[in-house]
Amino acid sequence: MAARIDLTLDCANARLLADFWKAALGYVDEPPPAPFTTRGEWLARFDLPADGSEDDGAWLCDPDGIGPRLSILRVPEPKRAKNRLHIDVRVPGHGGPGERWDRIRAESERLVRAGGRVLEEFDGHHVLMADPEGNEFCVAAAPA
Structure with missing residues (x-):
């Protein structure tokens, strides 16, 4: 069986990029993993930085379940070079x-x-x- 992949984009503004990639790919917000009912409830399980928020990340998926999931995560450092993977x-x-x-x-x-x-x-x-x-x-x- 072949391995499945997810793609992750580092960013400064997760909401901005999530909105763009949802429009570009026809993706939707991925529901939180069971048994959680909200993404915030799921994130509360982790030891996140004090200045972190639910808006620091976005998780998108193909509504047909075919394409890879896309995680968009805020990071402190800026983009410095051309992507090695696109x-x-x-x-x-x-x-x-x-x-x-x-x-x-x-x-x-x-x-x-x-x-x-x-x-x-x-x-x-x-x-x-x-x-x-x-x-x-x-x-x-x-x-x-």
């Missing part, structure tokens, strides 16, 4: 190269409206973008 947002649909590129461009424009920014376009292939805190990701067509 997310590819794959745009569904088939068609010729022009149609795929139109869908990629439309998705990147939607993600700009959600708070991302375009870093570079690789015409006809993919768009390199950054989320609101500068984490790089690509928008590309899903494999045919």
Whole structure:
């Protein structure tokens, strides 16, 4: 059996990034683990820093249970360099190269409206973008 993975993003503002990635991926807030009824109740089990809060983290999941879970955690240090691992947002649909590129461009424009920014376009292939805190990701067509 293959191992499952979760992805974790360090950040300065967990709510900001959670809202962006929910819009980007169609993810939802993950419910707290059983038997807890709230995320705050679950977090109370841990020895968190005195200045910590429930807003220091966000946990997202694919509502269909297919994609990896995404944890977004506030850390004190700023982002300093290019990501060594990045997310590819794959745009569904088939068609010729022009149609795929139109869908990629439309998705990147939607993600700009959600708070991302375009870093570079690789015409006809993919768009390199950054989320609101500068984490790089690509928008590309899903494999045919």
